[in-house]
Amino acid sequence: MARPTSAAARGLRVLKPSADFQRQARLSGLAAYKRLHAESLRAPDTFWRRMAEEHVVWRKPFHEVLRWKPPHAKWFVGGSLNVAENCLDRHLGTNRENQAAIIFEGEPGDVRTLTYRQLHAEVCRAAHVLENLGVGKGDRVAIYLPMIPEAVVAMLACARLGAIHTVVFGGFSPDSLKDRINGCHAKLLITADGGWRRGKIVELKSAADKALEHTPSVQAVLVVKRTAQAVTMRSGRDIWWTEALAGAPNSHRAKAFGSEHPLFILYTSGSTGKPKGVLHTSAGYLLGAKLSSRYVFDLKDNDRYFCSADIGWITGHSYVVYGLMSNGATVFLYEGAPNQPGPDRFWEMIDRHGLTILYTAPTAIRAFMRWGDEHVLRHRLDSLRLLGSVGEPINPEAWHWYHRLVGKGRCPIVDTWWQTETGSIMITPLPGATPLKPGSATLPFFGVAPRVVDERGREVGPDQDGKLVITRPWPSMLRTLWGDDERYRRTYFGEYGEHPDWYFTGDGARRDKDGYFWIIGRIDDVLNISGHRIGTAEVESALVAHPAVAEAAAVGKPDDLKGQSLVVFVTLKQAAVATDELREQLRAHVAREIGALARPDQVRFAPALPKTRSGKIMRRILKDIAAGKPVVGDVTTMEDVTVIAALQDAC
Numbered sequence: 001m002a003r004p005t006s007a008a009a010r011g012l013r014v015l016k017p018s019a020d021f022q023r024q025a026r027l028s029g030l031a032a033y034k035r036l037h038a039e040s041l042r043a044p045d046t047f048w049r050r051m052a053e054e055h056v057v058w059r060k061p062f063h064e065v066l067r068w069k070p071p072h073a074k075w076f077v078g079g080s081l082n083v084a085e086n087c088l089d090r091h092l093g094t095n096r097e098n099q100a101a102i103i104f105e106g107e108p109g110d111v112r113t114l115t116y117r118q119l120h121a122e123v124c125r126a127a128h129v130l131e132n133l134g135v136g137k138g139d140r141v142a143i144y145l146p147m148i149p150e151a152v153v154a155m156l157a158c159a160r161l162g163a164i165h166t167v168v169f170g171g172f173s174p175d176s177l178k179d180r181i182n183g184c185h186a187k188l189l190i191t192a193d194g195g196w197r198r199g200k201i202v203e204l205k206s207a208a209d210k211a212l213e214h215t216p217s218v219q220a221v222l223v224v225k226r227t228a229q230a231v232t233m234r235s236g237r238d239i240w241w242t243e244a245l246a247g248a249p250n251s252h253r254a255k256a257f258g259s260e261h262p263l264f265i266l267y268t269s270g271s272t273g274k275p276k277g278v279l280h281t282s283a284g285y286l287l288g289a290k291l292s293s294r295y296v297f298d299l300k301d302n303d304r305y306f307c308s309a310d311i312g313w314i315t316g317h318s319y320v321v322y323g324l325m326s327n328g329a330t331v332f333l334y335e336g337a338p339n340q341p342g343p344d345r346f347w348e349m350i351d352r353h354g355l356t357i358l359y360t361a362p363t364a365i366r367a368f369m370r371w372g373d374e375h376v377l378r379h380r381l382d383s384l385r386l387l388g389s390v391g392e393p394i395n396p397e398a399w400h401w402y403h404r405l406v407g408k409g410r411c412p413i414v415d416t417w418w419q420t421e422t423g424s425i426m427i428t429p430l431p432g433a434t435p436l437k438p439g440s441a442t443l444p445f446f447g448v449a450p451r452v453v454d455e456r457g458r459e460v461g462p463d464q465d466g467k468l469v470i471t472r473p474w475p476s477m478l479r480t481l482w483g484d485d486e487r488y489r490r491t492y493f494g495e496y497g498e499h500p501d502w503y504f505t506g507d508g509a510r511r512d513k514d515g516y517f518w519i520i521g522r523i524d525d526v527l528n529i530s531g532h533r534i535g536t537a538e539v540e541s542a543l544v545a546h547p548a549v550a551e552a553a554a555v556g557k558p559d560d561l562k563g564q565s566l567v568v569f570v571t572l573k574q575a576a577v578a579t580d581e582l583r584e585q586l587r588a589h590v591a592r593e594i595g596a597l598a599r600p601d602q603v604r605f606a607p608a609l610p611k612t613r614s615g616k617i618m619r620r621i622l623k624d625i626a627a628g629k630p631v632v633g634d635v636t637t638m639e640d641v642t643v644i645a646a647l648q649d650a651c
């Protein structure tokens with residue numbers, strides 16, 4: 001990952017919020033931010049009590065703000081609520097009732113709008129259907145759907161019943177779906193016949209059928225009809241969504257659940273082969289998502305907000321569903337690819353629907369840059385007032401392009417740093433308050449106490465590289481890894497012996513003299529490819545499962561478009577022959593095992609892999625080789641140094 005240099009060092013301007021933006025902002029001026037942030041750290045109990053009382057609809061009030069027995073946090077102890085009620089019922093009888101909750105556009109161009117009242121009715125119907133299928137409090141429900149309104153309905157129906165959803169991104173393979181279902185013993189799967197992507201059908205039902213051969217916990221499958229091609233419906237197990245919902249009542253009495261009742265599990269890549277089931281609970285998560293949406297996106301009643309992330313990622317959970325709907329916002333949902341039918345699809349939709357806020361990823365921005373300015377310039381984009389970025393560090397070149405071409409120099413950009421585990425945005429500008437430095441996620445959100453430290457936990461000086469830690473609990477933090485408390489403790493709280501209460505992010509960062517954070521990227525064995533986390537171990541274990549492969553090592557190579565591209569080094573078994581055909585087979589094999597997002601960009605056959613004497617693969621060396629750089633640094637622990645030259649020659 002390229003090292004960000006400070007804005008000052010690059011001679012870049014600091015961009016202050018414009019007077020126009022400030023005038024209408026929810027929070028104006030840096031002093032206002034500083035006052036609130038300081039209060040949130042000085043008197044966290046008072047601050048969070050006030051926020052929770054103001055922003056959450058409680059069935060029963062809480063009596064204790066935080067119970068912190070590191071690494072386990074309980075927020076708003078004693079309280080009870082219903083998260084779906086917080087997203088829907090609270091808007092009924094207000095002027096939001098008939099406002100659009102979702103404006104949906106499918107890739108083929110079909111448009112559907114659901115008001116808050118209509119969405120509420122759909123969720124109530126779905127809740128009845130789920131209840132009739134035996135789904136109740138604490139049961140797990142897997143959701144494997146395209147970006148269609150039913151995905152939101154399914155999530156909120158689970159929340160309404162106190163069932164725990166686990167959304168699996170539609171691009172994942174049958175095998176990945178199977179692992180996630182089995183990881184949490186889901187009782188029900190909600191899927192679709194297919195979804196539209198680049199003019200083609202993504203066959204979700206047939207993929208689900210493959211997974212379902214090995215998922216004994218699943219008793220029923222609800223199938224949304226989206227693409228309408230023929231699919232196999234297994235009688236006694238598979239039910240059409242529309243038929244089931246048609247007979248169900250459109251009101252539903254929601255029960256209340258405790259503040260710490262689990263809301264969802266979301267699997268994410270870690271540094272071992274097994275994905276981690278990040279668990280989020282109810283009140284704290286909801287408050288974090290709601291408060292950050294409101295202040296980071298400066299939400300107003302007449303906003304039309306577009307987040308391009310899929311519902312299968314945490315961004316879709318917090319910043320399509322829970323954070324936005326609890327605020328009563330109008331969310332634009334788009335099913336398909338950004339370049340279908342042409343490279344201006346986003347800009348065309350922004351104009352046609354009058355969208356005001358766009359939240360997307362640097363990798364998408366770099367793709368738009370590559371496709372050419374003319375596609376953006378053809379559209380007015382005058383409805384936009386705010387832009388956001390998430391998923392990886394945004395390089396200043398992409399930042400300026402986004403600011404100038406898309407935002408016409410008028411829209412602030414919020415570069416938001418956070419993780420699946422943090423549940424909500426942690427380091428971010430507040431657009432009416434924070435002067436921006438392109439490439440920096442700027443300053444911590446309310447209640448967030450980040451620090452950049454060295455190996456021993458000592459804070460490093462300004463502009464020094466270090467590890468990013470969060471030194472206090474926050475309401476939307478993950479509570480554990482599903483079924484693996486020990487891994488939770490080890491992964492996130494085991495880094496510094498003297499500080500068992502510090503959350504370790506896995507990211508490297510630096511802080512400049514103004515206190516601005518510059519995220520460098522992952523320092524563990526996790527890659528960030530187009531804003532998606534992929535564990536090197538997952539890719540390696542998929543590769544060694546192939547009959548031709550003896551050993552494999554996966555590394556990231558800096559890439560202009562994707563941030564990192566995936567390079568794998570492979571040694572073959574005696575009988576196998578290194579051919580281009582095998583190379584293609586291995587790429588397809590990984591895509592089949594994990595999903596297309598993990599398809600290696602490059603497969604390099606090698607006679608041997610560089611290892612330490614204790615047999616650990618030296619990824620650092622492979623990274624240099626993949627990047628075409630000379631191998632520098634210490635190789636004295638290496639078992640056989642001649643391997644380096646052989647690797648450099650290999651292709």
Ligand code: WT7
Nearest residue numbers: 390391392393415416417418419420519522533
């Ligand atoms: C990792 C988390 C949070 C939703 C999307 C990804 C990287 C995320 C930024 C940013 C620099 C960023 C970090 C982080 N990351 N946002 N604004 N600037 N890096 O969620 O899959 O859990 O990945 O994404 O490395 O640890 P995720």
